[in-house]
Amino acid sequence: MTDKTDLKARESEAIIQTYARQDVVLVRGSKARVWDSEGKEYLDFVAGIAVNNVGHCHPTVVEAVKRQAKTLIHTSNLYYTENQVLLAEELKALTGMKRAYFCNSGAESVEAALKLTRRSTGKSKIVAAERAFHGRTLGALGTTYKSIYRAPFQPLNEATFVPFNDVEALKAAVTAETGAVILEPVQGEAGVYVADAEYLRAARQICDDKGALLIFDEVQTGFGRTGKWFGKDHFGVMPDIITLAKAMAGGLPIGAMLAAGPAAEAFQKGDHGSTFAGGPLICAAALATIQVIKDEKLVHRSEEMGAYLKSQLEKLAPREIRGLGLMVGLDLDTDCKALVEKALQKGVLINSTGEHTLRFIPPLVVGKEEIDKVVSVIGESL
Numbered sequence: 001m002t003d004k005t006d007l008k009a010r011e012s013e014a015i016i017q018t019y020a021r022q023d024v025v026l027v028r029g030s031k032a033r034v035w036d037s038e039g040k041e042y043l044d045f046v047a048g049i050a051v052n053n054v055g056h057c058h059p060t061v062v063e064a065v066k067r068q069a070k071t072l073i074h075t076s077n078l079y080y081t082e083n084q085v086l087l088a089e090e091l092k093a094l095t096g097m098k099r100a101y102f103c104n105s106g107a108e109s110v111e112a113a114l115k116l117t118r119r120s121t122g123k124s125k126i127v128a129a130e131r132a133f134h135g136r137t138l139g140a141l142g143t144t145y146k147s148i149y150r151a152p153f154q155p156l157n158e159a160t161f162v163p164f165n166d167v168e169a170l171k172a173a174v175t176a177e178t179g180a181v182i183l184e185p186v187q188g189e190a191g192v193y194v195a196d197a198e199y200l201r202a203a204r205q206i207c208d209d210k211g212a213l214l215i216f217d218e219v220q221t222g223f224g225r226t227g228k229w230f231g232k233d234h235f236g237v238m239p240d241i242i243t244l245a246k247a248m249a250g251g252l253p254i255g256a257m258l259a260a261g262p263a264a265e266a267f268q269k270g271d272h273g274s275t276f277a278g279g280p281l282i283c284a285a286a287l288a289t290i291q292v293i294k295d296e297k298l299v300h301r302s303e304e305m306g307a308y309l310k311s312q313l314e315k316l317a318p319r320e321i322r323g324l325g326l327m328v329g330l331d332l333d334t335d336c337k338a339l340v341e342k343a344l345q346k347g348v349l350i351n352s353t354g355e356h357t358l359r360f361i362p363p364l365v366v367g368k369e370e371i372d373k374v375v376s377v378i379g380e381s382l
Contacts, residue, residue, distance in 0.1 A: 029056025107135030185231030192329025227325030
């Protein structure tokens with residue numbers, strides 16, 4: 001058995017302290033549950049921050065990884081590999097985009113999108129939304145709204161930030177010098193705020209009128225999370241660029257940027273690259289994950305269970321409930337950070353995005369009984 005006190009002490013000495021961790025050592029997972037070093041079971045409604053859409057350690061994904069690991073793990077992009085092509089074709093079919101670029105994370109996919117914008121349009125100015133979160137690397141950080149993230153690392157190429165869902169503010173901010181507008185169809189880190197359909201349609205038109213690209217950051221909203229394959233599918237709006245990551249490979253690190261139209265032709269050989277991106281092992285995991293989502297009808301399940309989760313959360317007399325599918329934000333008249341700690345003690349992992357806001361992003365395999373348990377624990381903890 002892992003000694004938690006000893007491990008925490010060693011962690012503080014060996015790892016740069018950039019994370020505020022909860023007081024638990026997780027050692028095993030299956031479906032929507034995890035177990036700690038002392039054998040205690042938890043219902044996981046964080047899912048690795050919207051990563052474990054097919055649940056923890058799905059056997060189909062595990063087998064695909066084991067099979068590929070015996071054959072070929074890494075070659076670099078100096079050579080062709082079949083799994084990378086298969087995955088790109090799958091993503092093209094699912095998204096309606098033209099070409100894919102692979103990377104290793106959500107922040108990297110946003111970096112690639114910003115770099116492609118510069119290459120495609122020759123313009124560096126970006127417009128983003130208030131409350132937006134697009135990543136912590138230096139390029140993506142310039143499009144992330146909270147000044148607490150940006151201030152220590154300025155100067156950055158900072159976006160012009162406008163209120164989310166405000167068409168007139170967006171129209172006023174986008175000029176002939178704007179290279180791109182970047183938006184999340186659902187703002188996840190902000191507390192699950194859903195875009196208005198007319199806002200995204202207007203964003204498409206504004207970008208077309210000003211010669212700017214429209215980027216949808218679907219790092220969190222992709223792969224069934226919102227009750228559609230991608231958040232954009234709720235709105236009937238096609239971006240020029242879409243960024244993906246998180247849930248793509250069942251828990252293993254991968255990202256992708258897909259482009260359509262002229263932007264898909266803008267990068268030339270040598271313009272961008274990554275040693276590990278799109279390797280045969282990670283692509284095998286992603287292909288297996290996508291197949292599980294299809295076979296188990298998890299996109300529809302997300303829609304169904306998301307509606308049930310919202311209906312049960314109404315029992316808590318919230319200020320507001322927001323979201324699409326199994327991406328739900330809940331505002332309460334209580335200290336939600338303290339609530340997260342209370343829930344942990346009762347065997348439930350939940351996430352707070354603000355003083356009065358909880359975010360629910362469980363695995364898409366979650367069931368009604370598990371939802372009932374989580375809502376019950378929150379009610380008791382209130």
